[in-house]
Amino acid sequence: MTATLERTFSSLRVPNYRKYFTGQVVSITGNWMQIVGEMWLMVKLTGSGVSVGLTAGLQFLPILLFGAWGGLLADRMSKRTLLTITQLSMMVPAVTLFVLALTGAAQPWMVLALVLVRGTILALDNPARQSFVVEIVGADRVLNAVALNSVVVHCSRILGPAAAGTIIALVGIAPCFAVNALSFLAMFIALRTMDPSKLHTPKLAVKARGELRSALRYVARTPELRIPLAMMALVGTISFNFQVLLPLLADFTWHGTAATYAGLTAAMGVGSVMGALAAGARGRVSGNLLVVSSLLFGVFLLAAAAAPTLWLQILALVPLGAASVTFAAGVNSSLQIAVEPVMRGRVMALYSIVFLGSTPIGAPLVGWLAEVAGPRAGLVAGGIAALVAAGFAAAAYSRADGYRRQDNGNEPAGDGRTQPRSGNGRAPRPQSAGALRLLDRS
Numbered sequence: 366m367t368a369t370l371e372r373t374f375s376s377l378r379v380p381n382y383r384k385y386f387t388g389q390v391v392s393i394t395g396n397w398m399q400i401v402g403e404m405w406l407m408v409k410l411t412g413s414g415v416s417v418g419l420t421a422g423l424q425f426l427p428i429l430l431f432g433a434w435g436g437l438l439a440d441r442m443s444k445r446t447l448l449t450i451t452q453l454s455m456m457v458p459a460v461t462l463f464v465l466a467l468t469g470a471a472q473p474w475m476v477l478a479l480v481l482v483r484g485t486i487l488a489l490d491n492p493a494r495q496s497f498v499v500e501i502v503g504a505d506r507v508l509n510a511v512a513l514n515s516v517v518v519h520c521s522r523i524l525g526p527a528a529a530g531t532i533i534a535l536v537g538i539a540p541c542f543a544v545n546a547l548s549f550l551a552m553f554i555a556l557r558t559m560d561p562s563k564l565h566t567p568k569l570a571v572k573a574r575g576e577l578r579s580a581l582r583y584v585a586r587t588p589e590l591r592i593p594l595a596m597m598a599l600v601g602t603i604s605f606n607f608q609v610l611l612p613l614l615a616d617f618t619w620h621g622t623a624a625t626y627a628g629l630t631a632a633m634g635v636g637s638v639m640g641a642l643a644a645g646a647r648g649r650v651s652g653n654l655l656v657v658s659s660l661l662f663g664v665f666l667l668a669a670a671a672a673p674t675l676w677l678q679i680l681a682l683v684p685l686g687a688a689s690v691t692f693a694a695g696v697n698s699s700l701q702i703a704v705e706p707v708m709r710g711r712v713m714a715l716y717s718i719v720f721l722g723s724t725p726i727g728a729p730l731v732g733w734l735a736e737v738a739g740p741r742a743g744l745v746a747g748g749i750a751a752l753v754a755a756g757f758a759a760a761a762y763s764r765a766d767g768y769r770r771q772d773n774g775n776e777p778a779g780d781g782r783t784q785p786r787s788g789n790g791r792a793p794r795p796q797s798a799g800a801l802r803l804l805d806r807s
Contacts, residue, residue: 376510381559382501388555389517392452395548397525398532399459401630402541403480404612405533405623406466410473414613414740418732421608422725424480427488428717429725433577436492436714440576440707444497445556445564451490452552458483459546466539491721492714499701499709500565508698515641515694520634530627567706580711589703590712592761593655593696596754598719600659600692602727604666604747605720607633609732613740619675632679636686641694643687652762655699656755658692663751670744692751693720 376382407413407420428435439447458479465471465479502510529541584590607630615626665685672678697716704712735743 374509374513376502376506376513379502379506379563381563382510384555384559385497385501386513386517388552389514390521391551392548393518393521394525394528395545397521398529398541399462399545400608401526401529401623401626402466402533402538403462403476404608405529405626406471406476406538407473408612408616410471410476414609414617414732414736415729416473416732417612418606418609418729418735420477420480421606421732422728423477424484424487425721425724425728426481427485428491428721429723431485431488432492432714432718432721433580433711434714435489436496436580436711436717437576438489439493439496439710439714441710443566444493444500444710445559445561447493448490448497449553449556451486451493452549452556454486455483455490456546456549458486459542459549463539463542463546466537466542487721488717491717492710495697495713495716496701496709500567501559503565504702507701508694511698511701512641512694515690516638518637518641518690520638526627526630526634530623533623567709577711580708580715583705583708584712584715587703588761590700592652592758593699594715594719595761596655596659596758597693597696597716598723599754599757600662600751601720602723603731603750604662605689605693606724606728606731606743606747609728610735610740610743613732613735613743614678617735618740621675625675628679629682632682633686633689636683636688637690638686639683640687640690643691652758654695655692656758656762658688658695659751659755659758661688662692663748663755664688666744666748666751670741670748696720 377386403420404417407416411417462471462476462479465475498510498514499507528544532538532540532544584594611629611633612626615621615623615629619625662685665681665688669678669681669685672681700712700716701709731743731746734746
């Protein structure tokens with residue numbers, strides 16, 4: 366038991382990570398309060414599922430458009446400095462929304478514009494945040510640190526919506542935005558009090574032509590990166606649209622209040638924390654983990670869609686949350702382990718693009734589907750997408766395993782004049798130790 370707890374929380378033994386972890390708890394809780402405030406404000410201003418989906422999508426549209434350049438910037442400059450700038454910048458749209466909501470001047474277009482501003486800053490923040498974790502704890506603890514970050518995100522998903530629902534019920538929406546504005550100071554303090562000498566800082570990328578193209582080619586020829594990113598592209602677009610579906614389920618399916626919305630979100634958060642803790646204790650990631658977690662994600666989405674009562678749906682959201690965070694943390698960790706350090710910012714930017722940047726495509730579509738066929742239909746679509754991703758990955762990992770066995774076996778001795786080739790006629794694939802662990806599907 367003690368050994369399991371030590372494995373689960375091993376990254377917290379790193380002083381810099383403890384500061385980062387604490388700052389994240391405060392900042393992300395505030396962020397979830399703002400997200401709940403934005404979604405509920407749009408529900409009340411428009412009563413439209415498409416508008417709610419558009420709100421969810423716009424905050425991630427800049428990641429889709431500019432996220433790759435954000436990753437390139439993260440490879441070229443200090444991630445700690447970049448994150449300090451982005452955290453302070455995100456206070457601006459939060460304060461503006463607070464003033465608009467407080468004065469009753471908020472209009473749908475204003476909310477959408479401020480969401481877009483926040484998303485533009487997020488396009489710079491997210492790749493740096495994703496790739497900074499391994500610089501804080503080192504490669505050996507990256508899965509544990511990513512899992513603990515997921516604990517932060519999903520504990521915040523419980524605390525933030527619960528606090529926001531209570532505040533909205535008691536005094537209105539505006540204070541949610543004020544609390545989020547103040548929460549960025551916690552992350553700013555954490556970043557500025559870190560010991561830079563203890564960071565595992567890689568060599569910065571040198572400015573050159575074709576850096577983004579080289580990153581895309583690198584991913585395309587590396588199955589340990591290509592397969593998880595392809596899975597997340599499908600699942601991120603269709604299945605991870607809870608910001609759209611949960612308020613619509615609360616309002617239109619169950620005819621509830623902000624407290625109903627908070628309860629649905631909190632149920633997912635409880636399961637997500639359980640899944641993240643289990644992933645942290647596991648200590649390793651494999652292709653099987655991604656396949657099984659995607660499969661379970663799809664099954665529980667379909668179960669939530671079929672739930673005949675509110676309480677049964679809340680119950681189904683708990684294992685759904687666990688499966689979703691296990692899948693997301695597994696994809697994140699597999700990329701961090703397999704990628705070369707000089708490419709980490711750009712590859713994690715691609716992760717952000719397929720996970721978050723796909724939302725501008727998926728969220729309005731799911732919102733439209735929920736409006737014309739009901740919110741349950743959105744859950745069904747997400748479940749089918751997750752099941753398809755699991756099937757694709759199982760076949761792709763099996764194929765990659767076959768290539769690896771052929772590349773490693775029956776290598777001709779060579780005669781000093783010709784370059785040895787693998788038995789399948791293909792050039793051997795470059796693979797790090799982390800990449801080989803990912804292809805071990807046990």
